[in-house]
Amino acid sequence: xxxxxxxxxxxxxxxxxxxRENVFSRYGKTPSFSLTERLLKYTLTFFGxxxxxxxxxxxxxxxxxxxxxxxxxxxxxYFFGREWAPFGQPKKFGVLxxxxxxxxxxxxxxxxxAPLGLLTAVxxxxxxxxxxxxxxxxxxxxxxxxxxxxxGYFALDVITPLLKKVFPEIEIFNALSATIVVGISLIPLVxxxxxxxxxxxxxxxxxxxxxxxxxKFHVVTRIIVPAAFSGIVASVILAFARAIGExxxxxxxxxxxxxxxxxxxxxxxxxxxxxxxxxxxDTPYGSIEYYTIYAVGLHLFLITLAFxxxxxxxxxxYREVYR
Amino acid sequence: xRYDPNFKNYKRYYIYGIIFYAITLTxxxxxxxxxxxxxITITIHGLPVLSVDFFLNPPSRFAARSGIFPAIMxxxxxxxxxxxxxxxxxxxxxxxxxxxxxxxxxxxxxxKLNIQNLAGIPSIIYGILGLSLFVRGIELGRSLIxxxxxxxxxxxxxxxxxxQEALRAIPDSFRFAGYGVxxxxxxxxxxxxxxxxxxxxxxxIILGLSRAIGExxxxxxxGALTFVAIAPTSIMDSFxxxxxxxxxxxxxxxxxFHKLAAGAILVLIVMLLIMNSFAIYLRIVFQRKLSL
Numbered sequence: 001x002x003x004x005x006x007x008x009x010x011x012x013x014x015x016x017x018x019x020r021e022n023v024f025s026r027y028g029k030t031p032s033f034s035l036t037e038r039l040l041k042y043t044l045t046f047f048g049x050x051x052x053x054x055x056x057x058x059x060x061x062x063x064x065x066x067x068x069x070x071x072x073x074x075x076x077x078y079f080f081g082r083e084w085a086p087f088g089q090p091k092k093f094g095v096l097x098x099x100x101x102x103x104x105x106x107x108x109x110x111x112x113x114a115p116l117g118l119l120t121a122v123x124x125x126x127x128x129x130x131x132x133x134x135x136x137x138x139x140x141x142x143x144x145x146x147x148x149x150x151x152g153y154f155a156l157d158v159i160t161p162l163l164k165k166v167f168p169e170i171e172i173f174n175a176l177s178a179t180i181v182v183g184i185s186l187i188p189l190v191x192x193x194x195x196x197x198x199x200x201x202x203x204x205x206x207x208x209x210x211x212x213x214x215x216k217f218h219v220v221t222r223i224i225v226p227a228a229f230s231g232i233v234a235s236v237i238l239a240f241a242r243a244i245g246e247x248x249x250x251x252x253x254x255x256x257x258x259x260x261x262x263x264x265x266x267x268x269x270x271x272x273x274x275x276x277x278x279x280x281x282d283t284p285y286g287s288i289e290y291y292t293i294y295a296v297g298l299h300l301f302l303i304t305l306a307f308x309x310x311x312x313x314x315x316x317x318y319r320e321v322y323r
Numbered sequence: 324x325r326y327d328p329n330f331k332n333y334k335r336y337y338i339y340g341i342i343f344y345a346i347t348l349t350x351x352x353x354x355x356x357x358x359x360x361x362x363i364t365i366t367i368h369g370l371p372v373l374s375v376d377f378f379l380n381p382p383s384r385f386a387a388r389s390g391i392f393p394a395i396m397x398x399x400x401x402x403x404x405x406x407x408x409x410x411x412x413x414x415x416x417x418x419x420x421x422x423x424x425x426x427x428x429x430x431x432x433x434x435k436l437n438i439q440n441l442a443g444i445p446s447i448i449y450g451i452l453g454l455s456l457f458v459r460g461i462e463l464g465r466s467l468i469x470x471x472x473x474x475x476x477x478x479x480x481x482x483x484x485x486x487q488e489a490l491r492a493i494p495d496s497f498r499f500a501g502y503g504v505x506x507x508x509x510x511x512x513x514x515x516x517x518x519x520x521x522x523x524x525x526x527x528i529i530l531g532l533s534r535a536i537g538e539x540x541x542x543x544x545x546g547a548l549t550f551v552a553i554a555p556t557s558i559m560d561s562f563x564x565x566x567x568x569x570x571x572x573x574x575x576x577x578x579x580f581h582k583l584a585a586g587a588i589l590v591l592i593v594m595l596l597i598m599n600s601f602a603i604y605l606r607i608v609f610q611r612k613l614s615l
Contacts, residue, residue, distance in 0.1 A: 040509050044418055044423055045419055045423065047416040048419030051479065052437060054476055057452065057456060061455045122347050124351070127348070140355075143361075145530075145537075145599055146592065149537070149569050149570050150537075150592070153584055215337060218340075245446070248540055251570075272447050276544075297451045304444060307443075312436065
């Protein structure tokens with residue numbers, strides 16, 4: 001076994017006495033304009049463009065079949081109708097009850113996830129020792145990696161029985177237990193993104209606070225959190241978009257009764273749960289009920305896209321400020 | 324905080340500080356407690372059903388005879404196929420975006436933004452895409468390959484973003500060293516950049532696949548929720564996976580089936596924990612390699 005120094009010395013001596021191709025034989029012989037290089041470049045370019053194609057495909061499919069739906073149901077009835085009964089007689093396609101259910105779950109879960117996630121992030125970045133951090137962060141990541149169907153089971157078989165002891169009148173399928181588990185599943189997302197933006201606050205600003213004689217409490221609450229505010233807001237918006245698109249937990253726990261209600265103890269239906277319901281049933285392909293999944297899907301796609309875009313703009317903004 | 328010339332109130336701020344610290348600590352402990360509560364409840368519910376029969380039997384109308392063999396095999400095949408499609412596509416797209424594309428191009432900026440947005444689209448929308456494109460569009464039917472293609476599109480942004488971040492973490496000095504001895508661009512990527520970025524890329528791949536292993540909604544959309552009693556033998560076969568089996572059992576009214584669901588959840592969570600711990604290990608390796 002030769003040591004590293006011996007190897008370096010050998011390579012250097014050879015580099016001086018021999019030509020470059022002999023020493024770096026695996027590198028030196030292929031110029032950048034060779035056929036393999038160009039082929040590789042084109043292949044990689046193709047895969048880079050593939051993501052654009054996927055987006056266009058999603059948009060194309062949703063819009064094409066969504067238009068078919070809206071040629072039979074007027075958009076005014078769809079967007080402002082207060083009753084959703086696609087299987088009823090007569091059929092009613094007013095989306096407001098589904099939007100109402102979706103927003104109930106999303107807003108409720110954010111009310112749970114935002115404070116818990118943010119304060120977890122503050123603790124982990126400002127107070128926890130390195131050892132605590134190294135144990136805690138993977139544990140919280142596990143919480144975020146648990147599939148949502150598991151959260152659905154958890155809501156139905158654990159949270160609802162617990163809630164039944166507090167509110168005896170609660171229905172088996174209810175918005176509250178779905179909201180609670182969606183909130184729990186969003187904590188890691190809020191925590192990790194907020195922690196990132198808190199870490200991006202420059203040390204010099206914090207030290208400035210201490211130099212003025214502030215206590216740690218004031219440095220955290222009056223300097224660090226306000227400085228990281230746009231990032232924290234972005235993480236909350238991303239979590240909100242995730243809650244809107246969340247499917248399995250709400251399908252299992254919130255039920256399938258589209259209602260215009262604000263009562264969390266009742267059963268409701270979200271947009272995602274409705275799409276699942278259609279694909280589970282034996283709705284004939286080509287019927288108007290079938291095309292509702294494209295209309296609701298397009299609606300959902302546009303809502304989440306808007307929130308994602310907003311959050312990304314905010315993230316970009318705070319990244320530029322402290323570079 | 325108002326400036327206080329006599330420092331009369333300074334003690335108050337320390338008390339606030341202690342209260343605030345206590346609140347954040349409590350919440351942190353509470354979040355960890357939630358995780359353990361979830362894991363322990365499911366272990367208590369699910370552990371009694373785990374038996375050799377449970378792993379080797381197909382699902383059945385009778386809870387006592389039901390098992391998850393087809394679901395385990397379906398998950399296994401779906402993961403292999405998804406990995407085959409998504410890893411090359413995701414990694415190559417990331418290499419193109421980070422190493423080949425021009426950094427100043429407005430269009431490439433747009434593509435990168437687009438990938439970030441794709442990562443945020445709800446999985447059920449990918450299910451609608453898979454249903455229209457693969458199941459009906461190119462008539463693959465409700466087969467394993469249609470499911471794998473749908474899953475690949477779903478986790479493609481996750482893998483691409485993670486790979487991009489791993490590549491961006493490699494300092495330019497690594498690349499210049501390669502160009503300095505006359506390597507071509509691909510050689511620099513292949514021999515200088517990729518070996519160092521590999522643990523980071525693998526972490527992203529594992530995270531993507533562990534997302535795919537737990538996703539249920541897109542597979543329900545493409546119609547994987549039919550009664551499947553045998554394990555798939557070819558890529559055109561219908562299939563079921565563990566999350567779908569969980570969903571199926573949870574929607575049934577009888578409590579015995581809910582117990583079975585908890586057992587299947589336990590199997591799924593153990594698989595995820597193994598994948599997660601591997602990802603955490605690789606991340607530590609990556610950070611060590613970079614700090615060398």
